[in-house]
Amino acid sequence: MLDTMTKVIDDLSEKDVAFADIRQESHASTQILVVNGDLRRFSRATKAGTVARVLIGECWGMASTSEALTAEVCKNLLSSSAKSAKANAKFSRKNLDFSEIKPIEKSVWQESKVDPAEVSTEEKLEFVMALDKGQKIDDRIVNTNSVYNDAKRIFRLVNTAGSRLEWDELRTLAIVQPIARQGERMHFDYNVKGGRAGYELIQQIDPDAFSAECSKGALDLLTAEKPPSGKMTVVADGGISGLIAHEVCGHASEADEVVKGRSFLTGQVGNQLGTEHVTMVDDGTLKEASGSYPFDSEGTPASRTMIIENGVFKGYLHTLETAGLMGVNPTGNGRAQDYNRRIFARMTSTFFDKGDWNDEELIADTKDGLYVIKAMSGMEDVVGGGVQCSALKGYIIKDGEATQLVRSMSLAGKVLEILKTVDAVGNKLEFWGGSCGKGEEDFLPVSSGGPLMRAEMVVGGG
Amino acid sequence: MNLADIADKTVSLAEKSGATQAEVYAVHVKIASVYIDDDIPKIGSSMIESGIGLKYIIGKRIGFTSSTLAQERPADVVERAKSLANSSSEDSKFVSLPDPKKVSGSPDKFHDKETASADSELLMEKAMEVVKAAASSNVSVPNGSLRTSSIRYHINNSLGVNTGSKGTLIFGFFTAKSQDTGGVGEGVQRCWSREIGTIDFGKLGEKLQSQALSVLKAKAFKEKWDDAVAILTPSEGAEMIYDLVASAVSGENVNKRSSPWADKMGEKVASDVLTIHDNGLSEKGLLSSVVDDEGVPTQNTTILEKGVLQSYLFDSYNANQLELPSTGNGIRRAPRELAGRFSMTPSCAGTTMEIKPGSKSVEDLIGEIKRGVYIEHFAYPLVDPMTGAFSNEVRNARIIENGELGDPIKYALWIGNLFDSIKGDMQIANNLEVHDKKIVPSIAFPNTELVGQ
Numbered sequence: 073m074l075d076t077m078t079k080v081i082d083d084l085s086e087k088d089v090a091f092a093d094i095r096q097e098s099h100a101s102t103q104i105l106v107v108n109g110d111l112r113r114f115s116r117a118t119k120a121g122t123v124a125r126v127l128i129g130e131c132w133g134m135a136s137t138s139e140a141l142t143a144e145v146c147k148n149l150l151s152s153s154a155k156s157a158k159a160n161a162k163f164s165r166k167n168l169d170f171s172e173i174k175p176i177e178k179s180v181w182q183e184s185k186v187d188p189a190e191v192s193t194e195e196k197l198e199f200v201m202a203l204d205k206g207q208k209i210d211d212r213i214v215n216t217n218s219v220y221n222d223a224k225r226i227f228r229l230v231n232t233a234g235s236r237l238e239w240d241e242l243r244t245l246a247i248v249q250p251i252a253r254q255g256e257r258m259h260f261d262y263n264v265k266g267g268r269a270g271y272e273l274i275q276q277i278d279p280d281a282f283s284a285e286c287s288k289g290a291l292d293l294l295t296a297e298k299p300p301s302g303k304m305t306v307v308a309d310g311g312i313s314g315l316i317a318h319e320v321c322g323h324a325s326e327a328d329e330v331v332k333g334r335s336f337l338t339g340q341v342g343n344q345l346g347t348e349h350v351t352m353v354d355d356g357t358l359k360e361a362s363g364s365y366p367f368d369s370e371g372t373p374a375s376r377t378m379i380i381e382n383g384v385f386k387g388y389l390h391t392l393e394t395a396g397l398m399g400v401n402p403t404g405n406g407r408a409q410d411y412n413r414r415i416f417a418r419m420t421s422t423f424f425d426k427g428d429w430n431d432e433e434l435i436a437d438t439k440d441g442l443y444v445i446k447a448m449s450g451m452e453d454v455v456g457g458g459v460q461c462s463a464l465k466g467y468i469i470k471d472g473e474a475t476q477l478v479r480s481m482s483l484a485g486k487v488l489e490i491l492k493t494v495d496a497v498g499n500k501l502e503f504w505g506g507s508c509g510k511g512e513e514d515f516l517p518v519s520s521g522g523p524l525m526r527a528e529m530v531v532g533g534g
Numbered sequence: 535m536n537l538a539d540i541a542d543k544t545v546s547l548a549e550k551s552g553a554t555q556a557e558v559y560a561v562h563v564k565i566a567s568v569y570i571d572d573d574i575p576k577i578g579s580s581m582i583e584s585g586i587g588l589k590y591i592i593g594k595r596i597g598f599t600s601s602t603l604a605q606e607r608p609a610d611v612v613e614r615a616k617s618l619a620n621s622s623s624e625d626s627k628f629v630s631l632p633d634p635k636k637v638s639g640s641p642d643k644f645h646d647k648e649t650a651s652a653d654s655e656l657l658m659e660k661a662m663e664v665v666k667a668a669a670s671s672n673v674s675v676p677n678g679s680l681r682t683s684s685i686r687y688h689i690n691n692s693l694g695v696n697t698g699s700k701g702t703l704i705f706g707f708f709t710a711k712s713q714d715t716g717g718v719g720e721g722v723q724r725c726w727s728r729e730i731g732t733i734d735f736g737k738l739g740e741k742l743q744s745q746a747l748s749v750l751k752a753k754a755f756k757e758k759w760d761d762a763v764a765i766l767t768p769s770e771g772a773e774m775i776y777d778l779v780a781s782a783v784s785g786e787n788v789n790k791r792s793s794p795w796a797d798k799m800g801e802k803v804a805s806d807v808l809t810i811h812d813n814g815l816s817e818k819g820l821l822s823s824v825v826d827d828e829g830v831p832t833q834n835t836t837i838l839e840k841g842v843l844q845s846y847l848f849d850s851y852n853a854n855q856l857e858l859p860s861t862g863n864g865i866r867r868a869p870r871e872l873a874g875r876f877s878m879t880p881s882c883a884g885t886t887m888e889i890k891p892g893s894k895s896v897e898d899l900i901g902e903i904k905r906g907v908y909i910e911h912f913a914y915p916l917v918d919p920m921t922g923a924f925s926n927e928v929r930n931a932r933i934i935e936n937g938e939l940g941d942p943i944k945y946a947l948w949i950g951n952l953f954d955s956i957k958g959d960m961q962i963a964n965n966l967e968v969h970d971k972k973i974v975p976s977i978a979f980p981n982t983e984l985v986g987q
Contacts (some may be wrong), residue, residue: 107790114622115598117877120605134579138602156578159655163574193621214791251792258920301985332572334676412581412873451913455720460913460927480918482925484947530987532925532947
């Protein structure tokens with residue numbers, strides 16, 4: 073297959089083409105869903121497709137198909153891409169120079185201790201059933217939901233710079249979501265463990281403890297109070313601090329938003345944006361992290377990028393194009409959801425790096441505030457630098473102790489103001505598998521997480 | 535690929551290999567897109583994808599698998615599904631795949647030829663109409679995407695279902711950035727339709743520019759209002775009310791006891807002014823089709839009538855558990871993303887949620903409000919569908935005082951409980967718009983809080 077792709081890209085003779093590539097992907101995933109003790113879904117999904125890109129001036133053409141890969145199919149994709157690129161290039165204001173791209177020839181196959189394909193379906197089913205059973209710790213748990221997923225993607229890529237690559241990515245994931253009900257009140261909680269790893273990651277889970285702890289969380293929420301609202305001291309858990317890093321600083325550090333001046337972080341390299349406690353990185357090489365991979369969708373090796381170091385802004389996340397425009401090396405952040413979607417600058421595992429506070433001491437040191445836990449979702453504000461991060465629950469901190477449980481809240485503020493109030497960061501890092509969209513779509517695997525972090529933020533909850 | 539042939543052949547293969555029932559969903563999708571970047575068309579793209587999803591049933595044991603068939607034959611897919619079913623445990627709640635029903639209307643009814651034939655060059659022209667209308671000396675269009683999709687699908691099952699439908703849709707998403715010495719602002723506009731010819735791209739660009747410039751004047755809200763009425767534009771209100779209602783009336787959630795409305799059939803759960811339909815045959819609905827994704831004829835189902843809960847929504851799996859007919863809500867497709875849907879099993883979901891419009895204009899609603907806020911754009915409109923709680927960051931809004939629109943504001947949290955709010959004195963305007971799976975007007979939600987930063 074790689075030979076066929078190489079031959080076609082080598083034979084490309086379209087005029088004015090500055091760069092082109094062909095990427096083939098094969099996806100296979102297993103999903104098991106158990107609801108209230110019944111096996112609701114047991115599926116094995118496969119799909120395969122090929123995409124070609126052509127660059128003319130500063131405009132791209134792209135074409136993809138799910139047809140079986142042949143030389144003819146690759147040629148047609150390149151031809152269709154060139155046609156689209158030419159049409160767009162009427163508006164091109166400059167020519168992008170990709171001549172500095174270094175060719176790489178490599179095959180990288182992920183080594184897992186336990187290949188999910190070698191694990192019997194009976195063992196996987198037994199695991200998910202145990203997850204489901206483990207949630208039933210109380211009659212008030214009215215609904216149990218348990219998911220197991222493994223997904224393997226194989227990539228092959230060639231480009232006009234001479235790269236010839238093949239690699240795979242294998243991720244596994246387990247999720248539980250119990251729902252507690254008492255009278256008219258209903259609340260859920262969730263627990264998730266996932267990463268770029270084989271079935272050994274699943275084997276590390278104790279289903280009873282994993283599920284029971286989560287059900288207890290849902291039951292506790294039945295008596296949780298409405299959170300206070302207004303500006304206050306917030307101690308964010310690793311999930312929430314990771315969400316803030318990802319949604320606000322992370323998306324605004326994606327260099328495609330910077331080269332066109334949309335990001336509020338444009339031109340900030342070298343500026344002090346936060347206190348000395350704030351260090352933030354994007355790391356596509358973290359072992360077993362869901363957001364890690366050997367190469368991005370353009371064939372650039374993943375890397376660790378320092379975004380903020382001790383409060384000083386350091387750099388952006390690059391594709392081949394943005395790196396060329398800004399005269400720096402690509403960072404391996406050019407990612408596409410799949411062969412049907414465009415490549416643009418995306419994060420991997422983005423987080424505030426650990427500080428030197430013990431978690432318990434950090435809370436004990438907080439006189440009044442809110443300890444916010446369990447991230448739900450967030451939304452970027454690349455232009456304005458605003459924050460919206462929602463959380464499932466939290467505890468009111470009084471005189472250094474976590475007291476009353478409160479439910480469902482959002483954190484808001486301007487990130488450049490929030491980062492200047494960070495005065496304590498925990499010394500433990502923890503990551504979860506997650507999914508990230510950009511501009512409301514183009515979802516791909518990332519890791520979320522980080523350390524405990526204390527800052528001033530606006531809180532509101534319904 | 536002839537979808538009907540491949541669906542028929544695969545079901546036959548499954549039956550011959552021992553399936554007691556089998557169902558194939560075969561689909562072909564064609565998508566053209568253009569992406570705007572920094573005021574120019576940056577990427578033009580075309581995509582074609584075909585695939586099948588096979589449900590293989592042995593008694594009450596079910597295996598599901600899917601494939602693009604690029605690297606394997608239908609026989610390989612059948613073998614894999616059989617293996618999954620064999621190693622599966624019984625689903626005690628499964629009764630049967632749906633029986634064939636008479637389908638009214640042509641499968642082409644919701645297919646627009648002009649939209650289906652649009653290529654990235656045509657989309658480039660349309661997207662640049664938006665850019666030209668929006669861009670000015672202090673407004674640029676840094677991001678945009680415009681996408682047309684056409685889909686045809688066919689369902690074949692062992693009980694004789696042998697049907698399908700076709701559809702088209704267009705979706706656009708544009709952002710504008712405004713800038714002056716005082717700061718920056720952002721406008722966001724989306725457009726949705728089944729027919730490309732119905733969208734006025736120049737007008738969309740003008741609206742985008744006006745919104746971006748309005749945000750430029752906005753000041754951060756500093757107060758705290760405990761009892762505010764909020765009027766949400768259709769794009770924002772649609773997301774929130776759909777998330778709440780679609781989850782509460784989902785037959786799946788009712789059966790698994792995770793719906794807050796599980797025991798409330800016939801009860802009043804909302805204000806008199808709220809009447810909601812799920813209309814699989816909606817004239818403007820993006821998922822409108824003559825059959826759902828299980829081959830069951832679609833219908834117009836009244837969910838709420840004057841605030842009273844009238845019906846839940848069912849796919850065949852959940853309807854069978856209650857010995858009720860499916861309401862044609864076995865759905866795999868999504869307006870946002872039609873690619874890859876063959877790998878999904880049908881789930882109990884809405885088709886097009888239509889909210890009955892009121893008689894008053896948005897201006898009339900504003901005129902009746904003593905103190906409130908008119909919200910055009912949130913960071914993202916979210917609500918917890920289980921509890922109704924929400925707290926959303928306002929990115930672009932205007933204060934309402936004594937019946938008049940006041941200063942633009944930003945950076946406030948709008949807080950409340952949507953289940954409580956829709957029981958209160960809510961008001962519904964007459965300006966229906968299509969947004970994703972919803973056709974909704976502007977809505978005034980009472981009993982909410984606005985908290986400044």
